[in-house]
Amino acid sequence: MPELSIDGQPFRFAQGTTVAAALMSSGDRCSRTSVSGQRRAPLCGMGICQECRVNIDGLRRLACQTICREGMQVQTRS
Amino acid sequence: MTQHVDLLIIGAGPAGMAAALAAAPSAISIAIIDDNPLPGGQIWRDGPQARLSASARQMRARLQRHGNIQLHSASKVVAFAGTKRLLLENAEEGWVLAYDKLIVCTGARELLLPFPGWSLPGVTGAGALQALIKGGLPVAGERIVIAGSGPLLLAAAATAKKNGAEVVRIAEQASLGDVARFGAGLWRWPNKMIQALDLASGVYRTSAHVLAASGVDRLEAVRVQLGDRVHEIACDRLACGFGLVPNVEIATALGCRIEHRAIFVDQWQASSVADHYAAGECSGFGGSELALVEGRIAGLAALGQRAQARKLWPERKHWQNFADRLNRAFALNPALKKLAKPDTLVCRCEDVPYAELANHSSWTAAKLNTRCGMGACQGRICATAGQTLLGWEPPQLRPPFSPARIATLACLDEDVA
Numbered sequence: 001m002p003e004l005s006i007d008g009q010p011f012r013f014a015q016g017t018t019v020a021a022a023l024m025s026s027g028d029r030c031s032r033t034s035v036s037g038q039r040r041a042p043l044c045g046m047g048i049c050q051e052c053r054v055n056i057d058g059l060r061r062l063a064c065q066t067i068c069r070e071g072m073q074v075q076t077r078s
Numbered sequence: 079m080t081q082h083v084d085l086l087i088i089g090a091g092p093a094g095m096a097a098a099l100a101a102a103p104s105a106i107s108i109a110i111i112d113d114n115p116l117p118g119g120q121i122w123r124d125g126p127q128a129r130l131s132a133s134a135r136q137m138r139a140r141l142q143r144h145g146n147i148q149l150h151s152a153s154k155v156v157a158f159a160g161t162k163r164l165l166l167e168n169a170e171e172g173w174v175l176a177y178d179k180l181i182v183c184t185g186a187r188e189l190l191l192p193f194p195g196w197s198l199p200g201v202t203g204a205g206a207l208q209a210l211i212k213g214g215l216p217v218a219g220e221r222i223v224i225a226g227s228g229p230l231l232l233a234a235a236a237t238a239k240k241n242g243a244e245v246v247r248i249a250e251q252a253s254l255g256d257v258a259r260f261g262a263g264l265w266r267w268p269n270k271m272i273q274a275l276d277l278a279s280g281v282y283r284t285s286a287h288v289l290a291a292s293g294v295d296r297l298e299a300v301r302v303q304l305g306d307r308v309h310e311i312a313c314d315r316l317a318c319g320f321g322l323v324p325n326v327e328i329a330t331a332l333g334c335r336i337e338h339r340a341i342f343v344d345q346w347q348a349s350s351v352a353d354h355y356a357a358g359e360c361s362g363f364g365g366s367e368l369a370l371v372e373g374r375i376a377g378l379a380a381l382g383q384r385a386q387a388r389k390l391w392p393e394r395k396h397w398q399n400f401a402d403r404l405n406r407a408f409a410l411n412p413a414l415k416k417l418a419k420p421d422t423l424v425c426r427c428e429d430v431p432y433a434e435l436a437n438h439s440s441w442t443a444a445k446l447n448t449r450c451g452m453g454a455c456q457g458r459i460c461a462t463a464g465q466t467l468l469g470w471e472p473p474q475l476r477p478p479f480s481p482a483r484i485a486t487l488a489c490l491d492e493d494v495a
């Protein structure tokens with residue numbers, strides 16, 4: 001199974017999995033920290049709410065509209 | 079880099095795909111841009127836990143076969159770059175696309191309303207949970223409460239069950255009478271909805287709505303109003319959506335008239351702006367069949383093939399009647415406007431609670447004083463909630479329509495130079 005990294009932790013995924021689904025099934029299952037310090041997880045699943053915005057290989061991306069790729073580095077705390 | 083096409087379509091859901099396929103035989107140049115990784119819109123998603131229907135696969139294959147259709151997936155509209163020119167961005171680059179005719183097929187999003195605990199991890203929209211499961215989210219063995227309104231609750235429940243979750247309650251806010259009247263017309267709804275209703279029946283409750291979600295770091299329980307009683311239900315997930323809201327932001331910014339929260343169109347699917355058309359859920363909720371036929375009419379009308387477009391009017395009327403029925407059945411109970419408590423966050427981007435908003439008289443005043451709607455979602459969640467809860471007119475979106483890279487914005491200068 002291919003693998004990517006979420007906050008430094010390896011995560012194995014089935015081909016076609018979205019990064020949002022990966023985030024919600026690993027670590028603290030969250031995607032970002034809000035301005036008042038709450039951890040948040042994907043909400044709308046369709047590119048509207050921006051709760052799933054993460055850093056992927058240095059670029060800000062929406063996890064729910066991104067498909068997992070081998071070797072991706074995903075950061076939820078940057 | 080600037081490209082030119084005869085016809086640009088924004089959105090590759092059923093409406094956008096049908097519009098492109100209807101226009102393609104004319105051999106004009108067509109581009110479709112869509113922010114998802116694959117075409118199909120909200121309904122046709124494949125992934126590790128979903129298989130596309132045969133008809134959806136066929137439409138995708140037909141799109142690929144037409145050499146005059148370029149599909150730009152994972153691409154979004156960033157800004158206008160002058161008349162009939164849009165600045166676009168994908169993961170690699172930004173570019174300007176000029177067009178003669180435009181069809182807006184931006185679909186709809188779920189109406190998400192604030193209630194205590196809705197920002198806890200474990201709470202999602204209803205269609206959202208369906209999309210996330212199709213995208214590979216494992217839910218086997220989880221206890222799931224589904225709440226809100228409309229047939230999407232049943233679709234979400236069916237997907238969750240199919241993937242091994244235990245759906246412990248479906249709370250539909252509409253009354254039994256309204257749902258039953260709608261059910262009488264259900265023979266027209268796709269088969270899978272009928273199956274969904276079947277499977278849901280044991281846990282399905284009408285006149286029922288969520289009151290609050292609770293938990294320490296993530297969702298542990300949901301309080302639900304069931305008729306005149308309150309139930310506390312332990313669960314792993316709450317999927318809550320109150321129906322659909324058309325995505326009209328780009329059309330509004332283009333100057334198209336909006337009526338009843340949707341893009342106004344005439345019988346040719348033409349908007350109030352010349353050469354700009356709209357089809358599918360962005361011009362009013364109606365399900366995928368209506369989106370398909372509207373897309374075909376828009377594609378033909380944009381080419382001036384009015385006789386062919388007119389032949390499709392009866393089919394559109396058939397599905398429009400169904401949509402009207404649906405919208406009447408699932409009209410929102412005013413009690414839902416009172417779910418947010420003073421400390422409930424309404425704006426999740428800037429963490430602004432309800433009490434701070436309710437002090438103001440309009441969206442603009444609230445925005446200037448509290449920063450609500452100034453975060454990354456640009457008010458798509460909170461301004462839509464404010465419109466429903468407080469009756470405030472949502473603001474017109476200003477470019478950039480979505481967060482963009484500096485290098486993309488620099489294309490605007492190049493383009494002018």
Ligand SMILES: Cc1cc2nc3c(=O)[nH]c(=O)nc-3n(C[C@H](O)[C@H](O)[C@H](O)COP(=O)(O)OP(=O)(O)OC[C@H]3O[C@@H](n4cnc5c(N)ncnc54)[C@H](O)[C@@H]3O)c2cc1C
Binds near residue numbers: 183204325360
């Ligand atoms: C979450 C969700 C789940 C649903 N599930 C079902 C279901 O199971 N069964 C059912 O019958 N109906 C379902 N519906 C209703 C569904 O919307 C319609 O049946 C049908 O998909 C409408 O087609 P459409 O082409 O009008 O819009 P959509 O399918 O919504 O397609 C619009 C497309 O445009 C893209 N887009 C929007 N704005 C932009 C932009 N600015 N730039 C680039 N791309 C953009 C969107 O990402 C999307 O891919 C669902 C709706 C939602 C919101």
Ligand code: FES
Binds near residue numbers: 042043049063064
């Ligand atoms: S979950 Fe809302 S934008 Fe991705």
